[in-house]
Amino acid sequence: MIRFENVHKSFGKHEVLKGITAEVDKGQVVCLIGASGSGKSTLLRCVNGLEDYQSGNILIDGERVDAHAASIHNIRTRVAMVFQRFNLFPHMTALQNVMEGPVQVLGEDKAEVRARAEEHLRRVGLADKMNFYPSALSGGQQQRVAIARALAMRPEAILLDEPTSALDPEMVGEVLSVLRDLAEEHMTMLIVTHEIQFAREVASNVFFLDKGLIAEHGAAKDVLVRPQNARTQEFLRRVT
Ligand code: ADP
Numbered sequence: 519m520i521r522f523e524n525v526h527k528s529f530g531k532h533e534v535l536k537g538i539t540a541e542v543d544k545g546q547v548v549c550l551i552g553a554s555g556s557g558k559s560t561l562l563r564c565v566n567g568l569e570d571y572q573s574g575n576i577l578i579d580g581e582r583v584d585a586h587a588a589s590i591h592n593i594r595t596r597v598a599m600v601f602q603r604f605n606l607f608p609h610m611t612a613l614q615n616v617m618e619g620p621v622q623v624l625g626e627d628k629a630e631v632r633a634r635a636e637e638h639l640r641r642v643g644l645a646d647k648m649n650f651y652p653s654a655l656s657g658g659q660q661q662r663v664a665i666a667r668a669l670a671m672r673p674e675a676i677l678l679d680e681p682t683s684a685l686d687p688e689m690v691g692e693v694l695s696v697l698r699d700l701a702e703e704h705m706t707m708l709i710v711t712h713e714i715q716f717a718r719e720v721a722s723n724v725f726f727l728d729k730g731l732i733a734e735h736g737a738a739k740d741v742l743v744r745p746q747n748a749r750t751q752e753f754l755r756r757v758t
């Protein structure tokens with residue numbers, strides 16, 4: 519579904535991704551872990567063209583991601599992104615936020631989109647908040663709207679960049695629970711997270727990123743329970 523082939527990315531002279539090669543298969547939940555500054559967000563942003571990369575390939579079902587090509591709009595509808603800070607449209611209600619992409623970008627029928635958007639909001643536990651503006655919602659509720667908004671595009675995969683790290687502790691659980699449900703439904707997800715316990719529960723695979731390289735990857739139960747690489751071991755000791 520998502521394939522990285524020797525991906526290199528620099529900001530000016532600073533090389534941030536130093537040859538990333540990895541794969542996310544359809545239906546897999548991959549957690550991307552690693553220290554702050556190791557390149558996790560940059561890698562995620564390259565997948566849907568929010569950043570470009572200098573060499574190598576990122577392929578979505580065989581189609582090369584090129585941030586500067588017209589095809590990037592199509593890629594972004596196929597691979598949805600959920601941000602750390604929700605990024606909802608402040609002047610739109612929860613329901614309008616979820617409807618915006620399918621109506622404006624995909625040009626779908628408004629009545630059908632509304633029915634589906636309501637269904638997605640119910641699914642993330644927000645049946646009673648559909649007509650609230652983001653400012654009237656808690657962080658956890660806003661993040662669940664953002665997930666419903668991503669789902670409304672019927673993406674082939676969802677990228678999530680630290681989806682719970684901007685939340686108060688009591689709201690982390692409600693968002694993780696939505697992600698757990700999606701994982702059970704085999705939604706393909708690439709999730710940057712510091713929630714190692716959550717990764718243990720839901721991830722099929724884990725990538726450990728260290729200074730722009732994937733130092734270790736494999737089944738979650740191997741990488742998180744019996745890490746082979748000394749840097750993975752050290753990282754896990756620090757965060758758990
Ligand atoms: P992580 O998400 O793992 O914390 P990032 O991908 O955000 O790491 O950042 C990796 C490195 O790239 C850091 O050194 C960061 O300062 C640098 N970086 C990220 N975005 C930019 C940018 N837009 N311009 C310059 N440097 C950047």
Ligand code: MG
Nearest residue numbers: 558559560679
């Ligand atoms: Mg980051």
